[in-house]
Amino acid sequence: MAIVSRYTVALHILTWLAYWSEKxxxxxxxxxxxxxxxxxxxxxxxxxxxxxxxxxxxQHGGTGAGWKLARLPEEISxxxxxxxxxxxxxxxLHHSQPNPSCIxxxxxxxxxxxVYEDSEExxxxxLAQESIRDLVASSLEQGKQ
Amino acid sequence: MAIVSRYTVALHILTWLAYWSEKxxxxxxxxxxxxxxxxxxxxxxxxxxxxxxxxxxxQHGGTGAGWKLARLPEEISxxxxxxxxxxxxxxxLHHSQPNPSCIxxxxxxxxxxxVYEDSEExxxxxLAQESIRDLVASSLEQGKQ
DNA sequence: TTTCATTGAAACTGAATCAGTTACATTGAG
DNA sequence: CTCAATGTAACTGATTCAGTTTCAATGAAA
Numbered sequence: 001m002a003i004v005s006r007y008t009v010a011l012h013i014l015t016w017l018a019y020w021s022e023k024x025x026x027x028x029x030x031x032x033x034x035x036x037x038x039x040x041x042x043x044x045x046x047x048x049x050x051x052x053x054x055x056x057x058x059q060h061g062g063t064g065a066g067w068k069l070a071r072l073p074e075e076i077s078x079x080x081x082x083x084x085x086x087x088x089x090x091x092x093l094h095h096s097q098p099n100p101s102c103i104x105x106x107x108x109x110x111x112x113x114x115v116y117e118d119s120e121e122x123x124x125x126x127l128a129q130e131s132i133r134d135l136v137a138s139s140l141e142q143g144k145q
Numbered sequence: 146m147a148i149v150s151r152y153t154v155a156l157h158i159l160t161w162l163a164y165w166s167e168k169x170x171x172x173x174x175x176x177x178x179x180x181x182x183x184x185x186x187x188x189x190x191x192x193x194x195x196x197x198x199x200x201x202x203x204q205h206g207g208t209g210a211g212w213k214l215a216r217l218p219e220e221i222s223x224x225x226x227x228x229x230x231x232x233x234x235x236x237x238l239h240h241s242q243p244n245p246s247c248i249x250x251x252x253x254x255x256x257x258x259x260v261y262e263d264s265e266e267x268x269x270x271x272l273a274q275e276s277i278r279d280l281v282a283s284s285l286e287q288g289k290q
Numbered sequence: 291t292t293t294c295a296t297t298g299a300a301a302c303t304g305a306a307t308c309a310g311t312t313a314c315a316t317t318g319a320g
Numbered sequence: 321c322t323c324a325a326t327g328t329a330a331c332t333g334a335t336t337c338a339g340t341t342t343c344a345a346t347g348a349a350a
Binding site (some may be wrong): 173174203229 | 327339
Binding site (some may be wrong): 004005006009038039041042059060061062063064065 | 336337338339340341345346347348349350
């Protein structure tokens, strides 16, 4: 299957927060939900992961409660977000155990592990090159057309 | 989520066929299943996709029915297998529609599409560098330890 | 100290996907 | 003709995911 839409939503949240970050405010999850088009509860689950990763700050209680970026948009890479939100390895190995008395069945999993790790690294290197700041710029550019 | 284990199984099948490919035989799905440790029906579904992609040949009917490689192992890249077996894009966009009257909600999807395509390309470039022949060698190496 | 907008978290739902099974018609070499 | 094998449809059980409902906990502000 694919990389969960949760990642897309996380990027949307951060891009939105970055766009409004000049005002030094905390924004409640249902204001963000209005842009993303999904439920505030779903967003808070993701925001919780982003907070644990140190990408956003949360303010509890009171009228001004909500969320804001913990760093400058240019200091949050898409890889940071990936690692905050996607915990599982990109490739799955066998669900059932290969036959260990077959020479291929015995050696294929460690062989694949190496290739899989290298490939996932290639993906991550690419994600590391892009920041939330880039996404804001690119979204504004695309949105005006 | 992750890239389906179907991809791992497809690589296992091809590596196994490559290992036995000196004998110019067709191997039935349940012999392959013995190495992979899964059901012949599941394998035949995958083998069907590999056949459509021109990676394996199938022989119907008779005593010698089964499957064999359509090309030399060094001429089958892991990318060939990926494209034969994985049809969905690597990254999912939103499940629900972002708010088009929000400037970020309006522009984020095309912005993401670009980054997602580039990142998927980076992954595929890495997969293109490895062949089934490499996997056979690496499996034998790993298996003997 | 009270108010109250908001977060945090648990429990549940419905849909989708996946691996795996059963069953049976189809194929075609020998 | 035989029969070992493929092709395929239908079903199951497990898992994951997005989304909803509900309610206790938080804590800034009045």
